Amino acid sequence: MKKRKESTWIVEDTEESSQRIDKISSHVVSSEQTEKKRAKRKGENNVVEAGKSSAAEQGSELRKKKQNKRKKAKKIKAVDNSDGNKERCMDYLKRWHEDRQNWKFEKLRQIWLFRNMLDPAKVPDSSFEILVDYISxxxxxxxxxxxxxxxxxxxxxxxxxxxxxxxxxEEDIAIQIPDGKVPEVMYERARSILQSLDDV
Structure with missing residues (x-):
């Protein structure tokens, strides 16, 4: 076996290490380009820039959005289920009909009214005509x-x-219509709402 000089080893090590560094840096650059391409393919507006945004930051943003969505859904559900909500919604509708100067739009009241517009137990017949005007x-x-x-x-x-x-x-019909038989009152209300929307 031949012995090499120490200086040769150093030169070879330096060349090898520079080749390795080039390889690693090209891999890092190509992985950044790959991430950009993936983001572009997915249609994401926030393209990952080199070193500026990490997957963890994007994950935390996603979690925050989901939490906000859950909070909003809980708030709507709480308003839907509260006992005094029916009276507040009927007052809201009455105020819209009689005193529009002092009436103020409330999204949660509108949602409740739209969800329960066909239910005579929640929206009485006396308020239904006003609701039809409101919907139109x-x-x-x-x-x-x-x-x-x-x-x-x-x-x-x-x-x-x-x-x-x-x-x-009726059993076979119930299979074809999973919601079951719709009460006549709901059908009549739905038709009158549709007619009012067609008139406008």
Whole structure:
């Protein structure tokens, strides 16, 4: 075996180490480019810039958004289930109808009214006509959601009556319509809401 001089070893080590460093740095650059490409493919607006944002930071942002969403859902649920909420919503509707100067929009009251608009136990007949006027003044996504909800009820009732006229058993109809038979009052309310939205 031949012995090499120490200086040769140092030179070779230096060359090897510089090659390794080049390899590692090219790998780091390529991994950053890969992350950017992934983010772009996913359609994310916040592209990860080299060294500025980490996966942990993005994860914490996602957790915060989820927590805020849960809090909002709990708040809406709490308002939905409270006993005095029905009276407050009816007062809100009455104020809208009689005194619009002092009336103030309240999102949670509107949500409650829209969720319970077809239920005569929650929205009495005496307030329903005012609610129809209120609904006809809505715009945008809220209006679209009301149309979808009422159309679903109307179509379910019409399908139920069509199938029963054809002689299909109620058990078989219930399988085709998972929500079950819709009460006549809800059907009438849904139709009157749809008609008021068509008139506007």
């Amino acid at each position: 003044s809505t715009q945008g996504h809220a209006r679209q959601m009301i149309v979808e909800k009422t159309m679903k009820v109307v179509k379910a009732v019409e399908l139920w009556s069509k199938l029963s006229e054809e002689g299909v058993k």
